[in-house]
Amino acid sequence: MLLQLHPENPNARHLKTIVECLRNGGVIIYPTDTVYGMGCDIFQPKAIERICRIKQIDPKKAHFSFICSDLSHLSDYAKSVDTPVFRMLKKALPGPYTFILPASRQVPKMLKTKRDTVGIRVPDNNICRTIVQELGNPVMxxxxxxxxxxxxxxxxxxxxxxxxxxVDIVVDGGMGGITFSTVIDLTGPEPEVIREGAGSLELIG
Structure with a gap:
């Protein structure tokens, strides 16, 4: 199913269909501020397994990130974030960055890496942030x-x-990009750039 959503004013009926699909363990493809991504509700293990089968990857070795609507849920999924780190996140997000942080207990076991970390993403894209808002928790x-x-x-x-x-639904939010987000690891003493992508590195200097 291809469902069109207006970037500024997403159609409520289509939005409801997408959110119900996610709650029922569906898999969607959706726009972000970088490339189109594939994902599901983080609390639907069968959907996570399905994505791993689609991508032919071992769930234990996968590096998935969480799409959040803003930083208000940060403390739910990441362990205590100190002030300088929070300032950096606030400055950079919403934006084309993935920040790796220590995972909290609320992160589903299947989605934790071996290092017990989680990638947090708040894209500068109204469609995916609205989907997350309506769902009430992050999208993988x-x-x-x-x-x-x-x-x-x-x-x-x-x-x-x-x-x-x-997949169950492809969300049409207009043309996407081909450059990935910049990935920054914040679990060590200094921020470490794991992948240079669409985000400017000056913001995390």
Missing amino acids: STSLPVEHYVEEYTDPEIIHEKFGKI
Whole structure:
């Protein structure tokens, strides 16, 4: 199913369909402020397993991140964040960054890495943030099941043609990008850039 959502004013009926799909263990493809991502409700283990099968990855080795609507749920999923780190997050988010933080107990076991960390993402994209708001908890985020993002994967209609049969809903939020988020590890004494992507590094200096 391909459902169109207006970036500024998402259609309430379509939004309800997407949220119900997630609550029922569905898998969706949706826009972010970088590339189109694939995800599900973080509290639906069967949906997480399904995504791992689609991507042919071992759940224990996967690196999924959480899409949050804002920083208000940060303390739910990440262990105590000190003031300088919180300031950095506040400055950079919403934006094209994934911040790796120590995971709290509320992070489902399946989604914790071996290092007991979690990747937190607050994209500068109204559609995915609204979906998360309506759902009431984060959406798990991973890349599409492709080797490389190329120009055609910026078009939701082509994405639907290619992947519509293996997911429940493709959310059409307009053209996407092909550059990933910048990944920054905040679990050590100093911020460490794991992957340089769309986000400017000046914000975390």
